Every structure is written in structure tokens, then in C-alpha cells.
Amino acid sequence: xxxxxxxxxxxxxxxxxxxxxxxxxxxxxxxxxxxxxxxxxxxxxxxxxxxxxxxxxxxxxxxxxxxxxxxxxxxxxxxxxxxxxxxxxxxxxxxxxxxxxxxxxxxxxxxxxxxxxxxxxxxxxxxxxxxxxxxxxxxxxxxxxxxxxxxxxxxxxxxxxxxxxxxxxxxxxxxxxxxxxxxxxxxxxxxxxxxxxxxxxxxxxxxxxxxxxxxxxxxxxxxxxxxxxxxxxxxxxxxxxxxxxxxxxxxxxxxxxxxxxxxxxxxxxxxxxxxxxxxxxxxxxxxxxxxxxxxxxxxxxxxxxxxxxxxxxxxxxxxxxxxxxxxxxxxxxxxxxxxxxxxxxxxxxxxxxxxx
Ligand SMILES: Nc1ncnc2c1ncn2[C@@H]1O[C@H](COP(=O)(O)OP(=O)(O)O)[C@@H](O)[C@H]1O
Ligand SMILES: [Mg+2]
Numbered sequence: 001x002x003x004x005x006x007x008x009x010x011x012x013x014x015x016x017x018x019x020x021x022x023x024x025x026x027x028x029x030x031x032x033x034x035x036x037x038x039x040x041x042x043x044x045x046x047x048x049x050x051x052x053x054x055x056x057x058x059x060x061x062x063x064x065x066x067x068x069x070x071x072x073x074x075x076x077x078x079x080x081x082x083x084x085x086x087x088x089x090x091x092x093x094x095x096x097x098x099x100x101x102x103x104x105x106x107x108x109x110x111x112x113x114x115x116x117x118x119x120x121x122x123x124x125x126x127x128x129x130x131x132x133x134x135x136x137x138x139x140x141x142x143x144x145x146x147x148x149x150x151x152x153x154x155x156x157x158x159x160x161x162x163x164x165x166x167x168x169x170x171x172x173x174x175x176x177x178x179x180x181x182x183x184x185x186x187x188x189x190x191x192x193x194x195x196x197x198x199x200x201x202x203x204x205x206x207x208x209x210x211x212x213x214x215x216x217x218x219x220x221x222x223x224x225x226x227x228x229x230x231x232x233x234x235x236x237x238x239x240x241x242x243x244x245x246x247x248x249x250x251x252x253x254x255x256x257x258x259x260x261x262x263x264x265x266x267x268x269x270x271x272x273x274x275x276x277x278x279x280x281x282x283x284x285x286x287x288x289x290x291x292x293x294x295x296x297x298x299x300x301x302x303x304x305x306x307x308x309x310x311x312x313x314x315x316x317x318x319x320x321x322x323x324x325x326x327x328x329x330x331x332x333x334x335x336x337x338x339x340x341x342x343x344x345x346x347x348x349x350x351x352x353x354x355x356x
Contacts (some may be wrong), residue, residue, distance in 0.1 A: 001068045003162055003194040004030040004053065009062035011048050022048040023059065024218035030162075030194050031210070035185065037197040039205040039229075040215030041241065046198040049215075050166050053196060054087050055080035067161045081110075086155030086193075087164040090171065094139045094147050094154075100126070101135040104153045111158065125153040128191055144172050145180055152184075156191065163188070163195040169204060181207050202242045206230060214238045230284075232353055239282045239353065246288070246327040248281040258354065261323060262302045266349040273354075280355040285330040287351035290318060291344040292337070300347040309337045320345060 011023040022045045030036045038046045051057040053064055055071065055078060063073035066085065071078040094103055104125055108118045126132050129149040134142070139150060148168065155163060168184065169177045185208045188195050199205050205212050206226040214222045214229060214237075222234045233239035236247065250258035250265070255273045258265050258281060267281065294301070304320040304327065311333060318329045318337055322345065329345060337343070 002029045002065075003032055003067055004196065005063075005065040006049070006053065007063045007065075007073075009049065009052060009064070010060045011045075011052060011057065012060055021218045023052065023062075026062070026215075026218070026220055028213055028220060028223065030196060033189075033192050033194055034210035035188055035195045035197055035208055037199060037205045037209040037212045038215055038220075039199060039202065039209075039212050039242070042200055044215040045218040046200070046215060047166055050087075050164050050196065050198050053162075054085055054164055055083050084161040085164055086158060086160040086162070088148075088151045088155050088166070088168050090167040092147055092151040092171070094151055096138075096140045098139060099135065100131060100137050100139055100142070100150055103139050103150055104157055107154060107158050121157055121159075122153075125157040126150075128156065129153045129187060145176055145183070148172065148180060148184075149187075152187065156193065161194065163193045165195060165197045167199055167201075168197070170199075170201070177204075184208065206242070214241065216241075231351075233282060233355065235355060236280060236282075239355065244285050244328055245282045246285065248283075250279050250281055252277040252279055265300050265347060265352070267352050267354050268350055270354065277356070282353040282355055283347050283351060285317070285328040286315075287348060288327070288329040288331075289346040289348065290320070290329050290331050290335065290337070291346060292341065294344050295346070298346055300349060300352075302345045302347065304343055304345055306337050306339055306341040306343055308339055318343075 007027045009023050009026040013020045013022050026049055038049060040046055052059045058077050059072055064071050066083060070076050071083050101122055104122045105118050129152050131149055131153060169180050172180060181204055209226055211225055212229045213220045216237055222238045229242055239245040248260050250260040252273050252275050253259050254275055255270050258267050258279055302322055304322040306318055307321045307326060308319040310317045315330045316333045316335055318331060320327045320329055
């Protein structure tokens with residue numbers, strides 16, 4: 001049985017006389033123990049979807065099933081406290097006037113769990129997020145990362161079937177955020193709780209998720225593993241939103257070749273492709289191979305001129321003028337390139353995404 005199934009979800013809001021379709025026919029299903037991520041730009045409906053799953057909002061249409069129990073759909077609407085979920089909000093919602101213990105114990109107190117049982121379960125939850133020993137501290141004495149973990153402990157203290165995380169790392173500074181990605185993903189795996197994560201941060205989504213759903217304007221436009229989403233984007237939007245991409249328009253010659261303004265290029269084989277179809281080619285900056293001398297016998301070469309090269313530490317980012325557009329190529333930082341250099345860009349066929 002799936003920990004969470006969402007089907008045909010709809011939610012519209014009316015603000016200043018205009019109707020916004022915040023959620024427009026959204027459906028997905030979580031697998032046991034995974035981190036499933038809704039990724040998309042601000043305003044695409046991520047939080048609205050999470051709030052509907054949590055029961056903080058009643059959807060206009062669709063069904064939500066948590067571990068086999070219908071919680072929203074038709075006349076059924078189960079309130080948040082009766083759903084088997086734990087949630088961490090963007091702001092954490094930690095109470096500053098309470099100790100760590102009191103914060104984590106709060107959901108159990110509300111649920112009128114006996115005192116002895118509360119102590120046992122709070123200690124267990126704090127140990128799970130590596131905050132044991134901090135019980136008597138005031139929550140304001142914790143660092144940002146520790147507060148984040150306390151919010152997680154509080155969400156887990158009722159041992160929910162499902163953990164909901166809304167932009168859980170966005171309050172932290174850049175360096176801590178990167179460290180907490182690994183820590184949070186490791187904690188989630190240790191605890192084994194199925195997690196629905198919402199973020200607009202592509203690095204966070206790529207590094208933490210089992211699977212990602214890319215959202216745009218209230219809809220899921222692509223679902224896949226981080227690798228599939230990054231390496232095989234299904235649309236210009238997905239390619240553009242997740243990482244940097246170079247685009248090139250073309251027309252199919254056959255299943256393995258595409259004609260472009262820069263010549264015919266080999267692309268990954270697609271036996272079912274129809275000649276004459278318009279396609280969009282997408283190539284990641286790190287997939288391009290930059291040659292300073294034209295190599296012999298190499299297919300898929302495109303001539304360009306270095307417009308600018310920027311040393312960024314672990315790589316050099318080259319802006320290369322190709323015909324009338326500028327491409328980005330990420331290369332080894334030792335590459336001796338300078339503005340004005342004539343270069344040859346090799347597009348390895350297997351690294352080209354063909355978007356219909
Ligand atoms: N309570 C509300 N009233 C009016 N509009 C809302 C409300 N909640 C969300 N919206 C609108 O719905 C859309 C989706 O919002 P949201 O789910 O918060 O997006 P995200 O979390 O992806 O940034 C936005 O256009 C937002 O302005
Ligand atoms: Mg949001």
C-alpha cells in the first residue's frame with residue numbers, strides 16, 4: 001500500500017477578483033521510505049499541495065489517500081490532527097520560550113499521551129535527530145541547524161506515516177544549507193520515514209530526492225529520478241529550471257540525426273522518431289567538450305568564439321558565441337582560454353537531450 005496517493009487534485013483561490021488555479025490536476029504516489037520532492041519556481045503550487053495533504057486546506061476536487069485511508073475526497077475531509085503526518089514548516093515554528101524537551105513534547109501533550117510515555121518518546125525522537133543531551137536547553141540557545149533538527153524531532157514524535165517538509169533549509173545560510181542537505185537526507189534514511197519535500201532549490205532537490213516532480217503553474221510537468229530530470233529533461237521549462245542548459249532548434253532527419261542551423265548532428269537513437277519533426281536540442285555546460293584546435297575525425301563539432309571566461313574555482317565557465325547565441329561550457333579550470341579565442345565545441349551525442 002502506498003504511503004500517500006494524490007489523484008486529480010484541484011484548488012483555486014480568488015484574490016482581488018482574479019481566480020488563481022494554485023493546483024491544477026495534480027497526481028502522484030509516494031513509495032515506502034522515499035523522499036519525493038515537488039520542485040518548481042515560487043508560486044507554482046508546491047505549498048498549496050503540501051497543505052492539502054496536511055489537511056490545512058480543503059481541496060476543491062480530487063482525492064488524497066494516506067496509507068490506505070481516504071483523508072480528502074468527495075464528502076470526506078479528515079482534519080490535520082487526525083492525519084498520520086508530521087510537518088516541518090519553512091519557519092520551523094519552534095517556540096522560543098520553551099525548552100528543547102517541551103518543544104518536542106508539545107504534540108504529545110496536545111494528544112494527551114501519558115507523561116511517562118511522553119518522556120520515552122521525546123527522548124527517542126531527540127536521539128534520532130542527534131539532539132540527546134539538549135533536553136533542558138532553551139530552544140533559542142540552539143544553532144540554526146539544531147533548531148532545524150528540533151523541528152524535525154517534533155514532527156516525528158508521534159511516529160507519523162508521512163513526513164511533510166516545506167522548504168526546510170531555506171532559513172539557513174548557504175554553507176550550512178549545503179551541509180544540512182546531506183545530514184537531513186541521512187537522518188531521513190536512518191528513521192526510514194516516507195517524506196514529501198517541497199523546494200524551489202534545484203540543488204536541494206537533486207541531492208536529496210529519490211524522485212522529483214517538476215511543477216509549473218499548478219501542474220506536474222515531469223516526474224523522475226534526479227538523474228532522469230537533469231539528464232533527460234522533457235521540456236524547455238524543465239531543462240531551464242533545473243540547472244543551466246544550451247538550446248538549439250532542429251528538425252529530425254531520421255531517428256539518429258537532427259538538422260540544425262549549425263549543421264547536422266548525431267543524437268541518441270530514437271527508432272520511433274518521424275523525419276521532419278521539429279525538435280529542441282539541450283546540452284548541459286559540463287557535457288560540452290571544448291577544443292582549442294579543431295580535432296580530426298570527431299563528429300558533432302560546432303565552431304565558436306570565447307566571449308568571456310570566468311574562473312569559478314572548481315571549473316572555468318566559458319561563454320562561447322556560437323552563431324548568434326552565447327553558449328555556456330564548463331571546463332577544467334586549467335584550460336588556458338582567453339576572450340576572442342576561436343574554439344571548437346564537441347557535443348557528445350549521448351549527452352544531448354532531444355525535446356519533442
Ligand atoms: N490563501 C491564498 N489565497 C489566495 N491565493 C493563494 C493562497 N495561497 C496560495 N495562493 C496562490 O496560489 C499560487 C500557488 O501558491 P503556493 O502553493 O504558495 O506556491 P509555492 O509554494 O510553489 O511558491 C500562487 O499564485 C499564490 O499566490
Ligand atoms: Mg511555498
